[in-house]
Amino acid sequence: MASTCPSCGFDKEIETKPLCMYCYYRGTVGAAKLLLFQTMRDNGNKYLTIDELTELVNKNPNRKEQITTSAVYKIIRRYSKYYDQAKRRRSSYLVLKKEIRRKKGQAGRPRIKYKLSMRLLKRLQYYEKRWKMGHPINKRVKNGKKFRMTQEYKKRAQGISIKLKKDEYDLYTYILV
Numbered sequence: 354m355a356s357t358c359p360s361c362g363f364d365k366e367i368e369t370k371p372l373c374m375y376c377y378y379r380g381t382v383g384a385a386k387l388l389l390f391q392t393m394r395d396n397g398n399k400y401l402t403i404d405e406l407t408e409l410v411n412k413n414p415n416r417k418e419q420i421t422t423s424a425v426y427k428i429i430r431r432y433s434k435y436y437d438q439a440k441r442r443r444s445s446y447l448v449l450k451k452e453i454r455r456k457k458g459q460a461g462r463p464r465i466k467y468k469l470s471m472r473l474l475k476r477l478q479y480y481e482k483r484w485k486m487g488h489p490i491n492k493r494v495k496n497g498k499k500f501r502m503t504q505e506y507k508k509r510a511q512g513i514s515i516k517l518k519k520d521e522y523d524l525y526t527y528i529l530v
């Protein structure tokens with residue numbers, strides 16, 4: 354008999370893995386993004402550079418592994434890519450961008466700083482709610498399709514939310530495991 358997944362309480366498909374496949378997926382996909390956005394919000398959502406953001410996210414007590422500068426850059430880029438166009442169109446955007454010019458006489462390109470928009474702050478709450486419910490952070494998978502919550506996954510999600518309600522472990526124990 355396979356042993357139990359500590360996150361959801363159901364069996365693990367692969368004995369040697371720390372979590373079942375569902376909990377592994379949930380703790381991995383979108384997880385760095387969740388931790389990064391939480392860090393930005395909880396530090397007052399000020400305009401910060403990629404380097405400053407990387408340093409801060411690695412101080413987040415909920416993260417387990419090092420989050421690299423390039424990972425932070427990729428997330429921020431995905432959410433700020435169309436910022437300039439959106440601004441021109443006056444439509445809503447997710448990550449706000451600000452260029453800080455170097456002082457006269459200083460070499461180098463302008464530094465770019467980022468912060469979360471109101472819209473993204475709201476979306477972050479939704480991500481957190483999904484996490485608490487035992488669901489994957491992202492509602493959609495990469496190709497835009499909805500993540501299919503099968504009966505099996507629903508059962509596991511419920512297992513997680515019950516364990517969280519009973520305080521059997523901390524909310525972010527099984528993120529990026």
Ligand SMILES: [Zn+2]
Pocket residue numbers: 358359360361362363372373374375376377509
């Ligand atoms: Zn599990």
